[in-house]
Amino acid sequence: MRRFSFHKGHGTKNDFIILDDSYGMHEMHPEFIKVMCDRHSGIGADGVLRVVRASSVRGWEGDGSLWFMDYYNADGSIAEMCGNGLRVFARHLINEQLVDSGEFEVATRAGVRRVEVARHGLISTSMGPATVAEEDVTVHLGRHEWPAVKVDVGNPHAVVFLEEEDLHRLRLHDGPTWSPASAFPEGANVEFIRIDGPGKLSMRVFERGVGETQSCGTGVVASAAAYRARTGHEGSVDVSVPGGDLSVDFAAGEARLTGPAVIIGRGEFWI
Template sequence: MEFTKMQGLGNDFILTENLMKLKRDWPNIAKKLCHRNLGIGADGLILVEPSNIAEYKMTIYNSDGSLAKMCGNGIRCFGKYLYDKRYLQKSEFSVETDSGIKHLVLKIQFNKVVSVQVDMGPPFFEPKSIPVLAQGDKVVDKYLKVIDKGFTFTALSMGNPHAVIFLDEIDNFPVEKYGPLIEKHSFFPDKVNVEFVSVKKDGSLKMRVWERGVGETQACGTGACATLVAARVKGVVNNTAKVHLKGGTLKISWKGENVLMTGPAETVFTGNVTI
C-alpha cells in the first residue's frame, strides 16, 4: 500500500488512496500503521475516497481504530495532498466528511501550498447534538469533578464533541492525568475531546488538547475552533484570535455563522507498506 506521511502543526497522519472503495479492515489497519513503535507512527489514518457530493471524501480513523467524523488538521493535509498529487489543480474546492461538506481555500505560492483555510461550518451547542448529558440550550461553565479536582467546562460540537476548560496556567498542568478521565466521563456518551486553555494578555489563546481515541497531541484543528468559540461565548476574546498549540499556531475566526480555520500542512515522507 502506497502512503504519504503528512502533518499539520505536529498532528500527523498517514494518507492513502481508497478510490475503489475497497472493503478492508480499516480500523485494525489504522491501529497497526499508527503504532509509534511497530508501525509508521501517526495520530490517524486518512483515506482518500470518491464522493458523489464533493470533489473527494475524507475518511479518518484515529490511532485506536475508532472512526473520527472530522479532523481540522487532517483536512488541511487532505487538501494539500489533492493539490500536490494533481487530483485537483484549483485553489478552492469542497471535501465530503462524516460531519458534512467542508470548503477549502488553498494559499498557493510558486505552485506550492503554504496554508489552507477551511470553512469548518457552524458550532453546535444543543446538548444532544454534542452529545453531553445536560439540560438547557447550551452547556457553559458546567461543573465537573474528577478525582480530587473540580473543573468548569463549556461543551460544543465542531462536527465532533469538545469540552473546553479554562485555566490560569496550562504549561505544567497534568493533562495526561485528567484528560483521559474527562474524555471517558459519564457526562459524554460518545466520549469527548478535552481542551485545556489559558487566555493571554494579547488576546490570543494557548491550548493543550487530549484527543478522544488518541491522547495528548501536538495540535487539534477542531479543538482550536471549539476553543475560540467557547472563549467568544464567555466574552474573553474577539471574533478572530490566534490559538497557540504545542505544534504551532492556528488563526481562527468566528464572524458569522461558520468558523474559519487557517494553518499549514506539510508532507513528511512517502513510502510503501505491506498490510
C-alpha cells in the same frame, strides 16, 4: 503479506498517514489502523486519512464526485471531523494534482467543507458552525476538577479555562474524565486553554481515541468559540498549541480555520 503505499503529513505536528483509495477498495479494519499508527512497530501517527470518492462511501447522499476525507483515530475508531486532518488532506489533493484549483470542496462526515490556499501557502478550511451549549459539565483530571464549556464542531468538545494552574504542568497521560457521563456518551476531546491576551489563547488537548496530541484543529475552533462566548470578543482568535500556531475566524455562523499543512514523505507499508 500485503503492501500499501502511503504518504505522511502533519498540521502543526498533528500527524497523519494518508492512503489513496479512489475506488474504495481498502477495508479499514480497526486493527489495521492500530498497527499502522503504532509509533514503535508501525509508521506512527495520530490518525489515518483515506482519500476516496464520496460515491464509494456508504450512506453519502451528496455530490459523489467530491473527494471524501475518511478519517480514523489511532485506536481505529471513526471520527466525524478533524480540522488539521482536513488541511493535510487538502494539501495532499493539491500536491497530487487531484484537484484543479486552489479552492475546492471536500466531503466529510460532518458535511461538505470548503478549502482554499491562503496567504504564505497556509491552508484555510471552513469548519461549519461551532455550537456552544448551555450545559453544566465538569472535567476531572487526577485530584483536580474544573467547569467546562461544551462545544460541538461536528464532533464533541469540552473546553476548560485555566485561571491559576500552569498549562504546561498539566499531566495528561491518563486522560481527563467528565461528569455527568451522559454529557458525552460517545466520548469527547478535552481542551485546556489559557487566555494570553485579547484574541490570543494557548491550548493543550487530549483527543478522543488518541491521547494528548501536539494540536487539534477542531479543538482550536472549539476553544476559540468558547472564548468568544465567554468574553464577547468579535475578531479573529489566534491559538498557540505545542505544535505551532493556528487562526480562527467567524463569519455567517461558521468558523474558518487557517494554518500550515505539510506532506513530509511517502513510502510502502508491509503487513
